[in-house]
Amino acid sequence: MTASSPAGARPPGPARTTRLGQNQYGKAETRLVRVVRDGATHHIRDLNVSVALSGAMDAVHYSGDNSAVLTTDTTKNTVYAFAKEHGVASPEAFAVHLARHFVGSAPSIERARIRMEEYAWERIAAPSAEPGGPGTAPAPAPASDDKRHSFARTGRETRTTEVTFDGTAWQVISGLKDLVVMNTTDSEFWGFAKDPYTTLKETRDRILATEVTARWRHDWTGDAQDAPDWDDSWARARAELLAAFAGTYSLSLQQTLYAMGARVIEQLPDVAEIRLSLPNKHHFLVDLEPFGLKNDNEVYFAADRPYGLIEGTVLREGAEAAIAVTD
Amino acid sequence: MTASSPAGARPPGPARTTRLGQNQYGKAETRLVRVVRDGATHHIRDLNVSVALSGAMDAVHYSGDNSAVLTTDTTKNTVYAFAKEHGVASPEAFAVHLARHFVGSAPSIERARIRMEEYAWERIAAPSAEPGGPGTAPAPAPASDDKRHSFARTGRETRTTEVTFDGTAWQVISGLKDLVVMNTTDSEFWGFAKDPYTTLKETRDRILATEVTARWRHDWTGDAQDAPDWDDSWARARAELLAAFAGTYSLSLQQTLYAMGARVIEQLPDVAEIRLSLPNKHHFLVDLEPFGLKNDNEVYFAADRPYGLIEGTVLREGAEAAIAVTD
Amino acid sequence: MTASSPAGARPPGPARTTRLGQNQYGKAETRLVRVVRDGATHHIRDLNVSVALSGAMDAVHYSGDNSAVLTTDTTKNTVYAFAKEHGVASPEAFAVHLARHFVGSAPSIERARIRMEEYAWERIAAPSAEPGGPGTAPAPAPASDDKRHSFARTGRETRTTEVTFDGTAWQVISGLKDLVVMNTTDSEFWGFAKDPYTTLKETRDRILATEVTARWRHDWTGDAQDAPDWDDSWARARAELLAAFAGTYSLSLQQTLYAMGARVIEQLPDVAEIRLSLPNKHHFLVDLEPFGLKNDNEVYFAADRPYGLIEGTVLREGAEAAIAVTD
Amino acid sequence: MTASSPAGARPPGPARTTRLGQNQYGKAETRLVRVVRDGATHHIRDLNVSVALSGAMDAVHYSGDNSAVLTTDTTKNTVYAFAKEHGVASPEAFAVHLARHFVGSAPSIERARIRMEEYAWERIAAPSAEPGGPGTAPAPAPASDDKRHSFARTGRETRTTEVTFDGTAWQVISGLKDLVVMNTTDSEFWGFAKDPYTTLKETRDRILATEVTARWRHDWTGDAQDAPDWDDSWARARAELLAAFAGTYSLSLQQTLYAMGARVIEQLPDVAEIRLSLPNKHHFLVDLEPFGLKNDNEVYFAADRPYGLIEGTVLREGAEAAIAVTD
Known part of the structure; x- marks a missing residue:
């Protein structure tokens, strides 16, 4: 057996002393900020997304044959593209979208687990009126209510989500x-x-x-x-x-x-x-x-x-x- | 010169090639939670206090003679004792108390700098009324309004203070x-x-x-x-x-x-x-x-x-x- | 059901909607440094020890009845006492000692899992001979070879151990x-x-x-x-x-x-x-x-x-x- | 005064109550790994580089006029380009190159301070000979001595450097x-x-x-x-x-x-x-x-x-x- 042969399946034989057990892979901690512009009022979702995929992955482990591997870079791209295409209604809903997509996206992918952390922000309260106050004069594009796109991290607890899908059964943990x-x-x-x-x-x-x-x-x-x-x-x-x-x-x-x-x-x-x-x-x-x-x-x-x-x-x-x- | 002689001053002599420059010492990051009980309503201050003292400290550096050294353990004790004696009206006011005390607390102490971090808490909102709800039955000492002593860290920004006093001049930085x-x-x-x-x-x-x-x-x-x-x-x-x-x-x-x-x-x-x-x-x-x-x-x-x-x-x-x- | 009744068992009844699942408790991250003095040559073990116990713990969860609870403080004391009594031959051997002790230490304790992190140190190399060099003159107790009790953290990887024992079967993971x-x-x-x-x-x-x-x-x-x-x-x-x-x-x-x-x-x-x-x-x-x-x-x-x-x-x-x- | 007028200098006038004090800017924590290939033997330098520039920067603070600002992105690019052009003989030598370059790179840049952290690596020792051992068979390009390009972080202390140059005087701190x-x-x-x-x-x-x-x-x-x-x-x-x-x-x-x-x-x-x-x-x-x-x-x-x-x-x-x- 040559574990590092560039292509081909694991050869059988009397010398085989080890085998592959549970395994998974994906891109971890993809940082996504999704802005929704509702006129002058903006809404944000601030997420940290980790994808873990598993399935028929013997060849890549035994011989480095990557033909079954949807790359971790692709999973990252998918997170960003889906944020645009589907939006982020909630961490759970977004994770369900992603999990459903990944299972079957390549024939080898049989199970997907999506984890997210969400960080909380609050709108910055309107400043007390200080007409003519220096340092804050709204130029060149005065806005009647600047705070509609201004946020402060609340710093409070982190919201978490974990969604797992194997093509049949769902598990949603908040x-x-x-x-x-x-x-x-x-x-x-x-x-x-x-x-x-x-x-x-x-x-x-x-x-x-x-x-x-x-x-x-x-x-x-x-x-x-x-x-x-x-x-x-x-x-x-x-x-x-x-x-x-x-x-x-x-x-x-x-x-x-x-x-x-x-x-x-x-x-x-x-x-x-x-x-x-x-x-x-x-x-x-x-x-x-x-x-x-x-x-x-x-x-x-x-x-x-x-x-x-x-x-x-x-x-x-x-x-x-x-x-x-x-x- | 023997830098480690157990007592005595730095001996003069032709071999002296080094001298002491700016120096300070103290206990850093003393974690203090001060509770004030106003009947059933409690108030808290959650602080991280760091003390830095300086003054006539040649002997301890040159020869390990500790007679001018108010120990860092003592500065920690003082933080706790003053929290009881004087209370913590604000980080700045508490730091002023401490700085005034340390300068002159030993003849060698000529300058004190007190730094504090304060962490913010908010009261936990009263639970929605769930009479008889399991898990929250108030026993054995029912309270009419449990939240008066219940807090959650807001997690927002940390408040900081730095107070420096040399016996004459004050510098208060918030x-x-x-x-x-x-x-x-x-x-x-x-x-x-x-x-x-x-x-x-x-x-x-x-x-x-x-x-x-x-x-x-x-x-x-x-x-x-x-x-x-x-x-x-x-x-x-x-x-x-x-x-x-x-x-x-x-x-x-x-x-x-x-x-x-x-x-x-x-x-x-x-x-x-x-x-x-x-x-x-x-x-x-x-x-x-x-x-x-x-x-x-x-x-x-x-x-x-x-x-x-x-x-x-x-x-x-x-x-x-x-x-x-x-x- | 009153989950917070101060004493007594969980009452049966039609309203029971929840039950206890897997649970464990113990003292986490007890920091232990164990020194062995072999004449002037010292040896050290630097550990971070976490104990998790489980067993017949329904009463404490349902009603706050602590009679089955060996406190986490006691588990910490035991770590320190065992470090003295048995020494730390290795993280695994020390964890085996602790796990064997805890199972049965109270009738309720049926399973113990001990985790350790060990941090690596190396001896500081003997200083190049600098006779008469200031700052390092060995007083008042000259030692012929100071480095025998002087160490620097290597900073390299952390060694880990996890030992689980249920009274019958052992699992040792390094x-x-x-x-x-x-x-x-x-x-x-x-x-x-x-x-x-x-x-x-x-x-x-x-x-x-x-x-x-x-x-x-x-x-x-x-x-x-x-x-x-x-x-x-x-x-x-x-x-x-x-x-x-x-x-x-x-x-x-x-x-x-x-x-x-x-x-x-x-x-x-x-x-x-x-x-x-x-x-x-x-x-x-x-x-x-x-x-x-x-x-x-x-x-x-x-x-x-x-x-x-x-x-x-x-x-x-x-x-x-x-x-x-x-x- | 309108501090946020899009262009133009700070207007004089009786209402001026504030002025700019010490200021600096630059790109912090640019992570650079520089490899030198000496035949099959590789050498690495692993650095974290922070640049701080200062000079004639009133306009950008008072009015947002960026014409004097060499962007922080440019300072990052320069770090990478200089790593290629000049190599990293040592953190100090590399910082001297950068500092000399930045001062005068734009007319407004009068002073540069370069800070670096360097992380230490050691070569992985040659594996004990295990001919035919699975999992390490050297294919497709067998190397006689694999470790010549294999490294492990020692994890020991971080080396630091700070070089400051104002066009005339140098300060090099290791x-x-x-x-x-x-x-x-x-x-x-x-x-x-x-x-x-x-x-x-x-x-x-x-x-x-x-x-x-x-x-x-x-x-x-x-x-x-x-x-x-x-x-x-x-x-x-x-x-x-x-x-x-x-x-x-x-x-x-x-x-x-x-x-x-x-x-x-x-x-x-x-x-x-x-x-x-x-x-x-x-x-x-x-x-x-x-x-x-x-x-x-x-x-x-x-x-x-x-x-x-x-x-x-x-x-x-x-x-x-x-x-x-x-x-």
């Missing part, structure tokens, strides 16, 4: 990451197991802070008519996660995790499953007694590492787990 | 960084100089995007009665920066930079000087012609590197430049 | 990440599939650069006598990966991936499976013709994003895939 | 960053000043670890014949820094800083000044007593934040300080 939240009270931690290495003291009032990563799977079978309003659905899920975090009197971060997941499933009928990853961003009470001061839950050290890491899946009764456990 | 803004039109770039290495095409309509770092210096002499309302002043400066960015029809990023700086000075009477650093976050129009599509300023590639970097200082007429050019 | 490699020739790319979105030109000579992430699974059943010399095994695997990358005349990155994986399996008899993730770090030839210059594969732009991403598993014939596809 | 070093003994810390906020205990044996950033200025006046061998000079400075760190019995990090700086100046006759920034990467001894274990300086927690930060300049006797204090 999600978010980088959502940092904190309750400054209504969190306790006590009654835990003790072993010879346990030194932690119980507490009846602590800060509970975390950085939410959540992915929820929709019961969507590919019928365009039945598709949720993806933007509206995502906003609802985000609101429910926040409400559950804020509204849960917490005895453990696991309990909060379950409450957050359960609430999304209960409030969004088309969500079958959700997985959450919640690092416990420890805020330690600083000992001020050496300085003659009492720290009545007012002054905290926000620690970086190590951190507790709580991960779990919540399922609708009757649903099968399908979100991969990747952590 | 600022921000990580403020990402974009105009999707009203930006041109043409008429520039050409040399044999110039290939850039002129454009009459481009995206202008940048990540603003700004630092502005206040005319404040240390008199507590004359201090601005630091939070209000900062919010005003931020709003003026945004208004100038959004409201300037731009022929170059330098022009936008000047407009932003000038507007802050014109609108905030106590600001004498401002320095801006504006990376040009290039958004390149994607060529869709190979796919038979016309890209009418709708589909852009957001590039990472390289990027243009435009930096400059704007001064009030009559003011002397005092913000260090550190870039 | 690996590395951040290994950046480049061939400046002997790489071609042509003969690929074309579709309407394909614009990429074929090339017979390109730079091939990637940042290797690799994880390989050992056929080790938990019998201490049969354990490989983990350090030696890891060094061998690394060398084979490099040799295969350097020695493969590449017609596609997939071919190089397979060659790298196959070589590790062929040369290390106890490795059953390996998974590789290879971002194609594009180096684009700069067009110098506008300047009257010919770029004969000498001047390249190293791009950040987007990048091709090639991922795949290579299996020993007869082995079952067991490394989770997490990407 | 440096490094990201050099992480550790002494596991021969470090004490005691005898420091105490105040009411001091709680730190004295220690006679601690780990001393830091991440060195150093910049040293050469006495070079622009005469090509007198230029040092930049590569050799840099390697020597690095070796002296390491030797001084390893060889200094340390009573404080300030003492070590001074010893490191003094040694470079003493051993490199053409270095006039050096500035060092040394974060104290704290390694805290873990308290193992709760577990019945004695920690005899063997088990440490490597902390992230906060950290001590020690910065200082060492000058040759008689030299003036010229390296900007930017921290």
Whole structure:
């Protein structure tokens, strides 16, 4: 066997000791900004798109025969062309377009998985009227309302999407990451197991802070008519996660995790499953007694590492787990 | 000379070939979260504090004699103790407290520079009423309005402060960084100089995007009665920066930079000087012609590197430049 | 159902709409430096340890009952105590100690997964003799060979380990990440599939650069006598990966991936499976013709994003895939 | 005044309240890989180049008149073209070429500052001979010694250069960053000043670890014949820094800083000044007593934040300080 022969299939033979397992390829992190001009009012979508394709790819691995390979450069081009042709109604809808296209775009491509991150922007508020103010005089083309094409990154959490299609079945997962939240009270931690290495003291009032990563799977079978309003659905899920975090009197971060997941499933009928990853961003009470001061839950050290890491899946009764456990 | 003799001064002698220049030391990046409990309503300040002290420090450098050294651990302790004792009315006010304290806290300490980053949080909106909804039942201590102690990081720009005091003169610089803004039109770039290495095409309509770092210096002499309302002043400066960015029809990023700086000075009477650093976050129009599509300023590639970097200082007429050019 | 009731089990009932799926928890990123003092010669291990435990954890999720929870703080303490008690012979051996301990440390703990990153250091070479040189005079405790306790981070790739134990079966995965490699020739790319979105030109000579992430699974059943010399095994695997990358005349990155994986399996008899993730770090030839210059594969732009991403598993014939596809 | 008038100079008048201060612009972070093909043996330089130009730039700031602006895109092109035309003998030599070119390239350009980072690579060692081994068969163009064009990033410290030229005077600063070093003994810390906020205990044996950033200025006046061998000079400075760190019995990090700086100046006759920034990467001894274990300086927690930060300049006797204090 010569793994690097320039063309031809993998030769059979007694010396064969290895074989190819799961594999995929594509262009990762294609940065796309899509502008829609509605007269003088502009709308934007700011995305980071990653494509992963798989299928009949033995030859390229065994011998470098690229005839089955739709290049990663082509997948990038397709992202940009589709953004023009189809627009970006939502990350989910755009990912569905792309996934449907890639499967079968070459005979070898049997499965496509599209991941997207979306960054949020807000319109810059109209400046307070400062007629004649220097530095902002609108020339040479005065606009009555400049802010209609001016935006600031909100910097808040990143919206995520992962759509997988194998020619038959769809899996649409929506999600978010980088959502940092904190309750400054209504969190306790006590009654835990003790072993010879346990030194932690119980507490009846602590800060509970975390950085939410959540992915929820929709019961969507590919019928365009039945598709949720993806933007509206995502906003609802985000609101429910926040409400559950804020509204849960917490005895453990696991309990909060379950409450957050359960609430999304209960409030969004088309969500079958959700997985959450919640690092416990420890805020330690600083000992001020050496300085003659009492720290009545007012002054905290926000620690970086190590951190507790709580991960779990919540399922609708009757649903099968399908979100991969990747952590 | 033995640079590492455990005690004693630097011995004179013919072999002396080196001497100490500017030096400073302190604890960097002390992470502080300060909670104020106003009944059931909590307020938070989330800071990253860096202290740099300087003064009569020859002995520790020449011979390791630490008798003049207030340890960096002590500066950290002081940050936490002062957060309790004095509170954090604003980053600037807190930094002034610390700087005044450190100068003279040991006979050797002649100058203190305090830098802070502040991260912004917003209250989590009250959950939509879901009486009896699982996952959020308020137990064991029901609260009528849970959100009063629940927060989400806005993730927007970081507020910065730098206060320097040498026992006599104060320098208070407020600022921000990580403020990402974009105009999707009203930006041109043409008429520039050409040399044999110039290939850039002129454009009459481009995206202008940048990540603003700004630092502005206040005319404040240390008199507590004359201090601005630091939070209000900062919010005003931020709003003026945004208004100038959004409201300037731009022929170059330098022009936008000047407009932003000038507007802050014109609108905030106590600001004498401002320095801006504006990376040009290039958004390149994607060529869709190979796919038979016309890209009418709708589909852009957001590039990472390289990027243009435009930096400059704007001064009030009559003011002397005092913000260090550190870039 | 009240998911947040402070104590007690999950109540049964018709309203139950959700249930708990896969879950795990533990302390992540515990930073440990272990020093061994062999007389004046010191040895170090620099690790980042993450523990994930799972088992009978329904109560804590459903009701915040922590009685089954060995705290993440305890897992951190255990890492440090075991580093003292058992030493760190290798990341794999240390992880095996920890995993064996955690399973059963509380009745609820049924499975432990230990991940480690190890950072490499090298000894600082003895300084060239400079008798009487200032700044380095060895006082007050002269050492004949100072470098025996002095180290510099090599900065090279990070070694990784993941050990999973469920009370019966072991899975030991060794690996590395951040290994950046480049061939400046002997790489071609042509003969690929074309579709309407394909614009990429074929090339017979390109730079091939990637940042290797690799994880390989050992056929080790938990019998201490049969354990490989983990350090030696890891060094061998690394060398084979490099040799295969350097020695493969590449017609596609997939071919190089397979060659790298196959070589590790062929040369290390106890490795059953390996998974590789290879971002194609594009180096684009700069067009110098506008300047009257010919770029004969000498001047390249190293791009950040987007990048091709090639991922795949290579299996020993007869082995079952067991490394989770997490990407 | 209309700061945004499309053309024309800043109009004078009573309303002028602001003026332009220090400013500069250019292309930052142009990533360049330069290959030299010496027969089958290749050599590479991997650089990140940032150009900053300044001069007569009032018009572009005041009115958006770009006629004096050599675009940042042109500076990028020049970097690539010069890499071809002049080669990259060393970062310093390449930066000198660029700086000399830019000053005067347009009438408005009066000063150029070129910064570079260089990343280090090592050749991949020849694979152990494995005749017939699959996966590495050298086809179609067998090479007798594949490694001659195969490289791995060492990952060690980054080499830095900063060259400034104003048409008359040169300033060449060489440096490094990201050099992480550790002494596991021969470090004490005691005898420091105490105040009411001091709680730190004295220690006679601690780990001393830091991440060195150093910049040293050469006495070079622009005469090509007198230029040092930049590569050799840099390697020597690095070796002296390491030797001084390893060889200094340390009573404080300030003492070590001074010893490191003094040694470079003493051993490199053409270095006039050096500035060092040394974060104290704290390694805290873990308290193992709760577990019945004695920690005899063997088990440490490597902390992230906060950290001590020690910065200082060492000058040759008689030299003036010229390296900007930017921290």
